[in-house]
Every structure is written in structure tokens, then in C-alpha cells.
Amino acid sequence: MYKKQVLVAFSLALVFAMLLSSCGAPAATTVAPTTAPATSAPAATSAPATQAPATSAPATAAPTTKTWKIGFLAGTVDPFYTTMQRGAAQAAADLGVDLITQVPSTWNVTAQTPMLSAMVARGDLNLIFLAPVDKDAMIAPLQAANAAGIPIITVDTYIGNGDYAAGPVTFPLSFIASDNYLGGQIACRALADALNKTGKIYIQNVTPGISSTDAREQGCKDVLKAEYPNVTMVGVDYNGDDATKAQAQVDAELQKYPDLGGIFGTNVFSAQGAGTVVKNKGLSGKVKVVAFDATKDAINMLSDGTVDLVIAQKPGDMGFFAVEMAMAYLDGVTSIPKHIPTGYAVITRDNMNDPNISKFFYK
Numbered sequence: 414m415y416k417k418q419v420l421v422a423f424s425l426a427l428v429f430a431m432l433l434s435s436c437g438a439p440a441a442t443t444v445a446p447t448t449a450p451a452t453s454a455p456a457a458t459s460a461p462a463t464q465a466p467a468t469s470a471p472a473t474a475a476p477t478t479k480t481w482k483i484g485f486l487a488g489t490v491d492p493f494y495t496t497m498q499r500g501a502a503q504a505a506a507d508l509g510v511d512l513i514t515q516v517p518s519t520w521n522v523t524a525q526t527p528m529l530s531a532m533v534a535r536g537d538l539n540l541i542f543l544a545p546v547d548k549d550a551m552i553a554p555l556q557a558a559n560a561a562g563i564p565i566i567t568v569d570t571y572i573g574n575g576d577y578a579a580g581p582v583t584f585p586l587s588f589i590a591s592d593n594y595l596g597g598q599i600a601c602r603a604l605a606d607a608l609n610k611t612g613k614i615y616i617q618n619v620t621p622g623i624s625s626t627d628a629r630e631q632g633c634k635d636v637l638k639a640e641y642p643n644v645t646m647v648g649v650d651y652n653g654d655d656a657t658k659a660q661a662q663v664d665a666e667l668q669k670y671p672d673l674g675g676i677f678g679t680n681v682f683s684a685q686g687a688g689t690v691v692k693n694k695g696l697s698g699k700v701k702v703v704a705f706d707a708t709k710d711a712i713n714m715l716s717d718g719t720v721d722l723v724i725a726q727k728p729g730d731m732g733f734f735a736v737e738m739a740m741a742y743l744d745g746v747t748s749i750p751k752h753i754p755t756g757y758a759v760i761t762r763d764n765m766n767d768p769n770i771s772k773f774f775y776k
């Protein structure tokens with residue numbers, strides 16, 4: 414049983430790494446599995462491979478009589494996490510794991526923290542994986558959960574600096590996510606090229622402190638600075654993950670800069686807000702938009718010419734791997750990779766009907 418699970422987990426990781434390079438995704442940095450520092454993983458490293466996790470792993474019985482119960486705490490209600498949940502549910506069904514999902518209605522620490530506490534308080538979860546909504550503010554609540562005996566994996570976003578092997582925060586078992594800095598570079602390179610390397614670009618972002626969207630913003634800014642001397646980054650607005658607020662901000666920006674050439678929408682609601690205003694003002698094609706996240710809405714706007722590029726993450730894979738790594742860990746595997754990078758599919762009007770690309774649309 415143990416051998417089969419380990420084999421499944423790591424062969425899938427290998428297959429997925431190969432898939433990344435074959436689906437047109439830009440090369441993602443593949444980080445080789447690292448052995449967890451003895452102090453960072455809650456399970457005793459000396460546990461024989463055939464035994465259930467020892468002492469500091471959850472105080473529940475070994476899986477001979479009990480099914481592992483894994484908690485998933487999303488960032489908020491959006492198609493990205495719905496797709497992630499689908500991937501996680503698939504792995505849970507394949508592996509016979511119980512999956513308990515909680516989704517905060519808004520993206521913020523005050524919504525996510527009590528949900529995390531409630532998941533810990535139920536007392537029956539063997540591990541929790543989640544997308545922490547703030548890289549600093551979620552450290553303490555997660556540390557408390559871990560101290561209560563719950564192993565933690567983060568998906569999509571990280572706490573600390575995301576380096577769980579050697580960074581300031583090492584207790585999470587793994588960080589499973591896109592390379593968001595790379596994503597920001599891809600987005601703004603495409604935007605600047607669409608402007609023939611000259612003009613003004615603006616970023617519509619969520620809230621400072623979110624590891625994913627902060628890195629996308631930074632990747633965008635750095636690539637413009639390094640490679641496009643004639644492109645000016647005129648500003649960044651933060652919409653708090655609210656498409657209506659994003660629309661108002663984009664509207665104001667277009668009034669301020671009537672010659673604005675391009676907008677980078679760094680996530681679902683930022684891109685949705687940007688695309689909606691550009692379309693409603695009849696500026697489709699004139700003001701270029703690059704959208705992060707392959708929602709139905711983003712794909713429709715790609716189709717009608719409002720959006721020029723959609724960057725699809727692979728949330729389903731993140732959820733799937735999180736459950737697999739959770740199970741491997743709970744079954745006593747001691748070399749869970751501290752970082753599992755997933756990749757992107759870069760979607761254009763030219764490739765959007767290719768089934769190898771459309772399979773990455775969020776569902």
C-alpha cells in the first residue's frame with residue numbers, strides 16, 4: 414500500500430514535470446525535491462517507512478482502520494479555486510482520502526483566519542493545505558495550527574518568502590504553485606510587444622502582501638525596466654479583489670492617460686475589471702489587455718478581441734498534487750519536495766481552440 418502510494422505520487426510528479434515542457438508552457442523552474450530539514454516537518458524523521466506518521470503528526474489512528482482526512486482552505490470564491498478544488502477532489506477520490514473544503518467569501522486575513530481556526534478546532538483533520546491570503550499576517554495563525562499538530566502545505570501563495578527549506582519560515586511541508594514572477598514577466602513582455610515596444614502600461618492588482626500577485630507585479634515591472642526603455646509603467650492600482658472597484662480604477666486611469674496603451678490584469682477580478690471597461694468604452698484592440706487566469710470571462714474577451722493574451726495557471730494540478738503530497742506525508746514519506754512548481758499555458762486567439770490548450774480553461 415505504502416509503496417503504491419509513493420510510486421503514484423512521485424511518478425505523477427515526474428509525468429507532470431514532463432507535461433510542463435510539452436504543452437507550450439514557458440519553462441518553469443523545476444526545483445528538485447529537497448529533504449525537509451528535521452526541525453521543519455512535524456513528523457518524526459526516524460519513523461520507519463512502513464509505519465504511520467509518528468508523534469507530532471496528527472493524533473489520529475493509522476490508515477489501516479481510518480481514512481486520512483485532509484482540509485483545503487481556499488483564498489476566496491473564484492473559478493481559480495473551484496478548479497483547484499476539482500483537482501484535489503479527483504486525487505482524493507483516486508486515493509481514498511476524505512477532503513473537507515472551506516472557502517472564505519472574501520479575500521482577506523480576517524475572513525481566512527477564523528476559518529483556519531475552525532478547521533483546527535474540529536480535531537479530525539490530519540493535514541491542511543491552503544492558499545494563505547497574506548504572506549506575513551498568516552504566519553502566526555498557521556504556526557498555531559502547526560503547533561496544534563496539523564501539518565501544513567501551501568498552494569498558490571506562500572508565507573514568509575516561500576523558501577520553506579532555508580527561508581525565515583520552514584514549518585510548511587511544501588509550496589505548490591505557479592512561478593508568479595515569471596508569469597508577470599510573460600504578461601508584460603507580451604503587452605510591451607503588442608505596443609510595438611513603445612507606450613504606457615498600467616497594472617491592475619489585488620492587494621499588497623499577497624505573494625502571488627506581488628510577484629506578478631514585480632515580474633512585470635522588472636521586465637519593462639530591463640527590456641523596454643520606451644515603455645513607461647504609469648502606475649498600479651489595488652482593487653482588493655473586487656471587479657467593480659477594478660472597473661472604477663481603470664476608468665479613472667483611462668481618463669488620466671487617454672493614450673494608455675496596455676493594462677496588465679494580475680488575477681481574475683483585476684483582469685475582468687480591466688477588460689470590461691476597455692470593452693464598454695469601445696477601446697477593444699486599441700488598449701491592449703493581458704489577463705492572468707483563464708476564466709470563461711477572460712476567454713470570451715480573448716475571443717472578442719478585448720484581451721490579447723490569457724495566462725492560464727494550473728490550479729487543478731496544484732490541488733491534485735497537494736492531496737498526493739499530503740497522503741504521502743501522512744503515510745510516512747520523509748522527502749516531500751519543499752517546492753513543486755506548476756506551469757502555465759499561454760493562450761492566444763491563435764491557439765485557443767487547440768484542445769491541448771483549451772483543456773487549461775478554468776472550470
Ligand code: T6T
Pocket residue numbers: 488491493494569570623625626679680681682705706726
Ligand atoms: O490568480 C489567482 C491566484 O493565483 C491568486 O493568488 C489570487 O487570485 C486568483 O485566485 C484569481 O482570482
